Amino acid sequence: KAGVTQTPRYLIKTRGQQVTLSCSPISGHRSVSWYQQTPGQGLQFLFEYFSETQRNKGNFPGRFSGRQFSNSRSEMNVSTLELGDSALYLCASSLSGQGFGTEAFFGQGTRLTVV
């Protein structure tokens, strides 16, 4: 069974540009969550999508947005990039929001560097 796949693995962007990251969840998983990991702030929750709807959102500015497609694949977009957006972006998929056995499985992340 294939794991969570994130593309690309590495990205270098310039301040002011925008970027789109992609996440393909484990087959059958309908929930996709995104996290930002930085040395200073640790792991922070960005948002979660389930059946193409955003269910939860973390405390990030509106420059961070996402969407989920009918096949559960998800994309995350960051507009007007800032140096502080440099981070490892992790995607996690899970079966649903209810019950045990719905732990999150993570991808290998996308390392975004803003210069």
Add this chain to the structure above:
Amino acid sequence: AQTVTQSQPEMSVQEAETVTLSCTYDTSESDYYLFWYKQPPSRQMILVIRQEAYKQQNATENRFSVNFQKAAKSFSLKISDSQLGDAAMYFCAYRKEGYQKVTFGTGTKLQVIP
């Protein structure tokens, strides 16, 4: 708001020895799950062990076990017979029932000394 605290930024252990990583959390919820994730240099977050809050029995997975003290809101991870491959960052994490948002601690970097 839920918080997860890991007070040990770094730990080291001799190969084949036992080490315990500490974690405390704060929540007003009664139904939740606790996890330990391992993040090696490859960056992939790997689930090590999980615990349902309503279960009194401590979870075990091979060499990994937890000491779950619900009243004290403590959730420590014990690694027995430590191996070189155990070297990684370990994150304690919390998830409320019905929600997918995971709250992570700041992590403990574990070094295994040959």
